[in-house]
Amino acid sequence: MNDIAVDVLIIGAGPSGCVASSYLKNNGISSKVVEKSKFPRFVIGESLLPRCMDHFEETGLLDCLMEQQFEIKAGARFLKDDIVCNFDFSKKHTPGWDYTWQVPRADFDHTLAKEIVKKGVDVSFGHEVTAVEFDENGHSTTTVKTEEGNEYKIRAKFIIDSSGYGRVLPRLLDLDKPSTLEANSAIYTHVKETERPEGVEGTLITFDVVKDEVWLWVIPFSNGNTSIGFVGPTEFIESFKGTNSEKLKEMLKISDYYYDRLKDLDFLFEPHIIKNYSKAVKQLYGKGYALTGNSAEFLDPVFSSGVTFATESGVKAAKLITKELNGEKVDWEQDYTGYIMKGVDVFRTYVSEWYTGNLQKIFFHRPENPVIKEQICAVLAGYVWDETNPFVKNHNRLVKTVAKVIDMENERAY
Template identity: 45%
Template structure:
């Protein structure tokens, strides 16, 4: 089942127009329909389609459940995930997401996004959501009540009149582009090269229930992800600043294989691997905006801000923003006044900025010193584990509430004790 759309291209009136049918769009549409609002989702692509962001965090599961999609996800046969493993040279450590500070789910899945995103969208459709695949947003006017000019998959134009627009377009960043909201990220420009492999991993000690993050043996700000799936395949990628990857030559596949070979454990682990997906690259992916929301639109997930793939926060931020936006939007559509800065943008940025603290500290080495510290205090590790599991909005967690100060304190302790 792909869509319940009709063949007509008549102008239409809705409460909410959602741009994008990925995880945040599908969940937002489901929640808004539950609340009794008329919603249409406009999706430029056809599903399934390839996407990265394949290692979900446990925090996501509560949002999936709120949208009435948990049974479908649990029954889909995705790879079970219970934590994260980190490796740098001879150092190896794991985080068990069930052993965390914050209440909530402690396990989740590693998913091939084409299948996962289609499942969420199809489930939303089965709930009665109108999703229009192959329909493109050409322009938006928010000078009065919002209107969107759309072209359908046959090239026919039509107009959607909405009371509110939700941008869940991810890296497409439709409203930031059309409304001139984009601004540079304060994070350095980085590049990623990635693909899917048939991994043929024979090492019995390799834990398929965890994402493996490996650090380059010489350059601590180059790292690799290895995300196992349930079908003897993995997602593999490398991330670094462009000048650190500039020495790589040949095709993207040759570049990726060459830099994998520089990490001895990955090279050994993937000795029998076969590339099964054309390699791709993503460059300068970190992004920011001037405004996350007004009383006419809200930006969800990557459409507003994308940090970095290192802690798999993208889908979590997308789903968290969907739930937060829909709660406020329900109030506005029922006649209540919503302060979108105070009620949506600022609470959302609490978690985004928590993730930002640890992303920046990963690349400058501070957080790596904490991750690989061997005599970690169990309570501190549980608090850090909660953030790695996606619970970056839990202000009861000291490492969320005062992320920078607390992190720097523990970094100093780890470094002092390591020297001692």
């Protein structure tokens, strides 16, 4: 293959790479997407947040997704013991989308990828980035290997690294750093549900807290399949013996709520295990590149923030690159790192406080406080930049304080 020169090279055609390339295309910037896999391909991350609808709308990718009729996610249910905590996205502090979808990612990502190709973005599937070199201006020369084993080079003024767990630039530039979150792991598969419960019970996304630090996700799709997965401390997941199927079958017994519904269903594929999934990096950008999506930070699946951060950062990086290529000055530290980390830090608090138990105290405390609930609901919908929301602005302090008040109330009651 001949060598290529583009303004922007995008590594990976997941949601992050797709929104970035679509934004660039709409704004007249030349880009090329290089994707290692052939689509459709499986990836985990099936519960979306309303905030990401803004990104698909802004980049012109919403209509193709609407046509797919994915299962509507209008909120989320959390269960613990006999207590149910239902969040309804139409009752949230911040204005914005009040629904999103539960999606089999193979279909979802394929829809996005086909749409960017239709828009005229140059995408090469089955092509893997293997090496990148930068010159002193930040211009790069990237080596790409095709499925047939041929190599070619791409010269680019910018790279958006949207390679997810491929983590191409963090690996090549030594940008990884340990996550500050506890070491957690997950085991998951899909099942075909032949006899789903009638009505909303059959389609509701649920997080079943089976132990303080261990929870089961149940994510029904509109195609009749359901994603199920356990998340917990790595040593908990490792304490189960046998094949991955045997481990997951055994774990299902811990869920009083779901065991009967799920126990006899065949797994559609041997369950996958991802160990110690939280990832962090030393920096989100450098001269000539930006890291987006999972290639940058991944916290935890508990609040389904992964895809939304992937699209938030993909659109943001594409906007800043467009500005810079149009001769405007960009303050990457403030406008990219500062902005993205603001949202990441809010979610990091919620994830940490979920596993300390403080947030669970608030979710499962009765009676519920409707104002607090709407403010937390806005965070769970992904609107984590809205500083009119005290649970965003004072995230660090407020979750702890409210949990403490609940503790004091409980002490007084006994």
